[in-house]
Amino acid sequence: MNLFDQRPGADLNPGKRIALLLLRILLMVVMPLIAFAALYAGFMFLRAGHAPKWVITLAAVVWGVGGVAALYWIFNWILEQLPDVWGSRLLPFLFVGPALAILTWYLALPVVRTFYISLFNKNGPAPENFVGLANYVAVFTDRLMREAFRNNIFFWILIGAPLTVGFGLVVAVLADRSRFERSAKALVFLPMAISFVGAGVIWNFVYEARPIEFPQIGLLNAVVVALGGQPRAWPAYTEIAPFNNVFLVVILVWLQVGFAMVIFSAAIKGIPDELIEAARVDGAGEMQIFFKIMLPYIGSTIITVTTTIIIFTLKVFDVVWVMTGGQYGTEVIATQFYRQSFVARNAGYGSAIAIVLLVAVIPVMIYNLSQFREQRGFK
Amino acid sequence: MKRQGGWGAFLAVNGALFIMVLLWTLPTLGLFISSFRPREEILATGWWTVFPHKEWVTTEEMRAKDLNLDTTGEMTIAGVTGTFKEFREGVETEDGARVKWIGNRRLGRIVVQEYKWTVNWNFTLQNYKEVLLGKEIEIKKPDGSVEVIPGENFVGSFLNSVAVAIPSTVIPILIAAFAAYGFAWMQFSGKRMFFIIIVALLVVPLQIALVPILRDYARLQINGTFLAVWLAHTGFGLPLAVYLLFNYISTLPRETLESAFIDGASHFTVFTRLVLPLSVPVLASFAIFQFLWVWNDYLVALIFLGSNQENQVLTMHLANLVGSRGNDWHLLTAGAFVTMILPLVIFFSLQRYFVRGLLAGSVKG
Missing domain, CATH: 1.10.3720.10 (MetI-like)
Known part of the structure; x- marks a missing residue:
């Protein structure tokens, strides 16, 4: 999968090396942007919901499942472009990171946030609504x-x-x-x-x-x-x-x-x-x-x-x-x-x-x- | 131990078992049978009358005004005599039949009935048509008038349930499999602590997250979208998924993976080409559990999809039907069966994985 498998060798002149590096960085930025743009377009299509129901269902399934798989693939590709030291250091977080991020957002943080909200009356968290343990x-x-x-x-x-x-x-x-x-x-x-x-x-x-x-x-x-x-x-x-x-x-x-x-x-x-x-x-x-x-x-x-x-x-x-x-x-x-x-x-x-x-x-x-x-x- | 004791023990064990199984099956059977019975019959007789039973069966019917009877005194109809009041109760003839007056004195009907074995085998697919197609349904009544009944669009809700359930099953599996692989086969700092947090989150009730997450969704403007529910189910299903998949993936033979690394394969390649195919049994078990959980879920859908009628799933639709048309049993029974059909197919076709998956998932918070 590595576009640049051959390390920039001595046979390349400095100009070419820099050009290659820039291209690499450009791709690393552009690829995720394209992916996100595509996913966003899919989301807007789904939210608009103008298509027949079964088309929306099919699109939703493909978008949801395919989107997540694509994100993993793209970020893995990016890590493979990085120098080895950085790639292998960051790779575990590509594998574990998404799970930890979602768990933090959906379960770990809400424990704290819900407790915080529970200290306020029905008008929500603001100093004047604080009711303690009431x-x-x-x-x-x-x-x-x-x-x-x-x-x-x-x-x-x-x-x-x-x-x-x-x-x-x-x-x-x-x-x-x-x-x-x-x-x-x-x-x-x-x-x-x-x-x-x-x-x-x-x-x-x-x-x-x-x-x-x-x-x-x-x-x-x-x-x-x-x-x-x-x-x-x-x-x-x-x-x-x-x-x-x-x-x-x-x-x-x-x-x-x-x-x-x-x-x-x-x-x-x-x-x-x-x-x-x-x-x-x-x-x-x-x-x-x-x-x-x-x-x-x-x-x-x-x-x-x-x-x-x-x-x-x-x-x-x-x-x-x-x-x-x-x-x-x-x-x-x-x-x-x-x-x-x-x-x-x-x-x-x-x-x-x-x-x-x-x-x-x-x-x-x-x-x-x-x-x-x-x-x-x-x- | 299967053949211990004599006939007495055999009867006692199987008899008791049969009663238990009967008790457990009858409620569902009643729903299933009723869903195929015409609307008026569901309301008129119990569903068990489709089985042979004895009841008064009408053999002859006449109109009261055709007979020119004097309803003030005693009358003779079909060979028996009685007052109007007695006929209303039913008067028995000598050969065991009975003559009964139905309705009022002038316009009523008189029926001759026999008490005999019978079955109410009048089945129809009309209920399913009304529930699935969502069109207004015209019913021609015997007197020629036409009654229009609004239908229910369960097909739309079914597709919504599919659109919710498949990504809500696959996304957490994918994310959890990556994470389980990372925890099992990679080194990084904080690994042990992260995993302990995941174990702790296993039993956290999802109620804890609903209020804050709903606020986030309002801010992100994704309330009522499929994405909102997918992410929620992913979040609530992940601790179990990571835990189960880790327990499996960490026991894969070390040599297999190491030889792949020596051949120059990257973690990503090993994961997609080797670990995922090897983990199919545990992936299938969890997939079935998660799919059923999502398919049968009501609370999460109610909260994150409740604002958008277009995207309502089957459980929401059925619950709304209970509220709005609680006495339309022909719709409720058919609708309930539509919500159950996919889980039942999975149950009967993949029973082994089904049981394994549900057992593994029983600790979910």
Whole structure:
């Protein structure tokens, strides 16, 4: 790829050498400029959006993917034009730099910026809007936030996580003994492919309620009516509040059991057969084998899965937003964050909620780091 | 362990498993079946009536005014006698049929029904037409009048989702692969510290970034563009991508790479010609995870594309449909299935990578 592979030798006169150097510098400047101009033109074309939809889609994909690849290629080319010492010193930053820059912009800096914004009222960062930690006081005292914490902790975490882990374990153990293992696991895993919004529609339909004199079209209410009960719009049925939250938690359980199941299934297959055979020879029943051998053996896996699901439930948003919009006492932390930041336009308050979410996952972050340090990792 | 115990154990295990699988499948099945049922039927009967069941099936129908009945007293219709009130409830004949009056005294209909096994097999593609084509749809009603129903342009949203998801998958993979290679095979100062930061960022919830990034986008005037979402998904997906790809790329055999360097290959050549092809399994796993994450994402799209109706993706469109036409189940079921179709195809065709990718991605913040 190097246009100037032959080092300027003694056979070139000084005039030619200088001309060559200038040409090289010129190209190094011009190439990126052309690239940026081309990318900018592409961006303007996409933003204008006058072409048919499929043309725009195709152009967007080519522009986005091709653009990034082209930038890497061009900058590598430039580095190859530089003297070797400089080239090899800068090359690592061509490889690592873009990732670090994007991570800094999108995750590292926002932690600081969001904390800074959280110290101001809804009018944004300016000295006269400074409110100190007042937003944090509000986060822990407002009625809706208390409701959100209650729902996140008692319903989503304390009911949702054990249900997910429990069902995942049951399906994994049952499937392990069934000759229909593959298809059963595939069908239980399938909801993992569905978005929360899609799952919201699916479950809205399950919960659909019609007046008692009409035939029910929602599965749950059809069962309820067949058993002699009254049809209800369950997630909005506030007479059983706060337990109407359970009908939302069920959706998350439905989506996530497949995840728990697959991991448990792999862990169970890791238990040596001899261990279980030996227990059987000694006269242990199936229940004893499950509780005294399997559970202890996959204990650490259970903890990992539980932690993952807890982090997940902590940030649950779409399903609540689509199903109830946080009404009927179903507000959660992430819906409050969205409502405050983008509906009520109180960025200070919303940012305080985001910081609280971050603090909640810090123990996991510390655990990840200690795990990383134990690994061989770096030379 | 597959054949432990006798028939009892076999039934217990498979029976319990069958019930679990049924519970997990029914909600999706109901959606799928309903999306092919005509609008009026979805609202009139449960989707499970497509399976054989017993119900009152009309065998004969007549108009009340044709019969010239005196509706004030007892009447005899189709061989049975009763008052108007009794007929409204339905009067049973001796051979098990029933005669029922539907509607009011003068203009109502009288039907003779039998209670027998039946299936409601009336399927249609009309729902998908309405949801996909976005044109106004004219429906001719039985009485001759024409009802115009506005359609939904899910094809446009589908293309938007494609335009968002493919670059949002490929760009982070490309950037992360370069970075992972740099961390694994190059020496530079601050390497260890940079990588520790990446590990720490793995679980940072993306909510933390939304407010500041939205402000930056407003300043750069790229709110509502595809570029805005690509960059956001790239930023939020990068820690996981770098971490996963590093774990793989750093274990590639040292000798292979070194012999390439001895042959005079540059880092760039080794990376594109050797490392990328060797890393296909991990690239595929991450690609599937990231693609599904982006395809199914609602929050990021809502915030960075929400200002631009033109570019709305499938999840936004479906969520809007829930809000605006929450009782139009024929649209909701078909629309929801349109959003699910691509993930399901990937699920069934690439199941192994799919599971591996989702497991690897479970730590994402």
